[in-house]
Amino acid sequence: MNKEMSLKSVAGELRDGMTIGVGGWGPRRKPMALIREILRSDLKDLTIVAYGGPEVGMLCAAGKVRKVIYGFVSLDVIPIEPYFRKVRQEGTLDVCELDEGLLVLGLRAAGQNVPFAATHVGLGSAVMTNNPEFKTVVSPYDDGQELLAMPAIKLDAALIHVSRADRSGNTLTFGPDPYFDDLFARAAAKVYVTTEELVDSIASENAEEMKSNLIEPYLVNGVVETPLGAHPTTSHYGYGWDMDHLKAYAATAGEEGGWQIYFHKHLAGDEASYIESVGGVDHVRNLPIPTF
Amino acid sequence: MTIAQDFTLAELIIVAAAEAWRGDGELLATGIGPLPRLAAGLAKQTFAPGLQLTDGEAYLTSEPVPLGPRGDHRPKYTGWMPYSRVFDSVWSGRRHAMVTPVQMDRWGQANISALGPDFRKPKVQMLGVRGFPGNSVSHKNSMFLPSHSKRTFVEGEVDVVASVGFRKETWPANARPDFVKIGIVATDLCVFDFNGPEHGAQVRLLHPGVTFEQVQAATGFPLLRAADLAETPPPSEEQLAIIRRLDPHNVRARVIKDNPPGIRTAA
Known part of the structure; x- marks a missing residue:
C-alpha cells in the first residue's frame, strides 16, 4: 500500500472545525512544513491539541484557531510563545489549559477507547475552576477517594514529524525523547506523518533500531517527504532549532502587521522558497542541536 | 571543612x-x-548520593551535568528518563522538585500560569500551569524565588x-x-517552610544581614519565627569548589539582581 502524499493533499483532507493534535514538544520535532501548508490554506475554526511550540502561535496569528488544548505553548529559550501570548491577552482565544500530565492521560484515554482517566492530577488546582466541564468520580472501592475523571481527548487528525519513513507507513523517530507522538497517533482518527527521509522500506537487520518505531503502520494514513520540514524546530539528529529565526519571528509579534510581514517573507511560496528564505539548506543542516 | 570567607548570595542560597x-x-x-539545579547537584555530590539527576533532557547521569556548554565534559549516562517516564515518576511520588513560582500565597499555593483576575483574558499570560498541578499532589516540592517581595508572596x-497548597x-x-x-x-532573604501550626509559614533561616522584620x-x-530560627550557614570551601565545577560559566552570577555578596550589611 502506498501512503505517500503531498503537503497539499494532506491539507486537503483536513476540514474546518476539526480537532487536530500536533506531535513534538515546544520547539522540538514539529511537523512545521505541514503547519505552513495549513497556514497557506483556507482552513479555519480548528481546535489544536499540543505541547505547543511555534505551530500554535503561527496558527493563532493566522486566525486558524478557535480553541487550544495545551500543556504549554513555549519556544523554550523564549519561554512564552509570542503570538499565543498576544491572543491570550486579547481574550479572543478559547482555551483548555491542562497540567502537562493530564494531556497524556486524556490522549491515552482516547487511544484506549475509554471515556476518561481517573487521576489525582488537577484536583485542588485552577485546572478544575478554569475547566468547569471537568467532573470528578468517587472510587467504588473502600478508599472512597474523589478523583478527576479526565475526559478522553479524541482527535480528528494527528500531525507528526519523524526521522525516516517508508510508503507503507513504517516510521522511525530518532532523538533522546519520543515525547507523546504515539499517544497523539492512537487518539486520532487519521494520522499524517511528515518525514525527513522517505525510503522504500525501513526494513533492517538491526532489530534495536526498531525501538525507534513508535507506532504501528496501520495507524498511519499518509506520509509526506519533507526534508528540513521541522525547521525552525529541532529534528534529531539532523539539525537543531533555529533560535535566531525564532527570535526574529517572536519580534514580529510586537510589530504592527508583524504576522503579515513574516508570512510574506517566509510562507507565501512553497517549502523550497521557505528554506531559501531562512538561509538555505546548508544553514539549516548546520544548526547545532542544543544541550541543556 | 573550611568555612568560606568570600561567597555570593547565590552561592549561599545554593x-x-x-x-x-x-x-x-x-x-x-x-x-x-540554574540555582535549583546546582542545589540538587550539590546535594547529590555531598550528602544525598541516592538522588537521581538528569542531563536536563532525557537521560539519567551518574554525576550532575555542568550547566551550559560542556566543552570536553562528556556526561556518563545511567538511564533513560524521557518525559513519559518523568510523569510515571511524578505520579509514583518518587520525585522531589524545586521550582520557581511567580506568585505564592499563605497556603503555599503557587502560580506560574497567568496574572490578572480574568483567566479568559489574562493581564499577562505566563507559562500556563505546566506540571505544577500534578507535581503538587503527587510528590514533595520545594521552591526558590530570587526576589522576595509582596508581589511574589501575595x-x-x-x-x-497552579500548585495546590494547604487550603x-x-x-x-x-x-x-x-x-x-x-x-x-528559599529566597534572596531567607528560608522558610509551611510547618508552623496549621501549616503556617515559618522562617527557618535568615541570610546574613537580614532581619525577621525585613522579611x-x-x-x-x-510569618512565624521557627523555634530554631538561625542565620543561614555560610558555604564551605569544599561546597564552593563543587558549585564552581558544576557551573563553569558562572550562570549563577546572573540569577539574583546585581549578584550581591553573601554577607550583606543591614539596610
Missing part, C-alpha cells in the same frame, strides 16, 4: 537550598532553573492556583492527610 533534599533517600531530584490568593477546602473528598507536601522555600515587611502574609 548551599541552603540543597538541604531541601536531605533525608529523601533514592528518588528523582529535579531542580528547574496578600490574598495567587491569581491562578484544604479545595482538596478532594478523602484526600490523604499528606495530599500536599511542601519542602522549603515580614516584604511578605504579604504573616
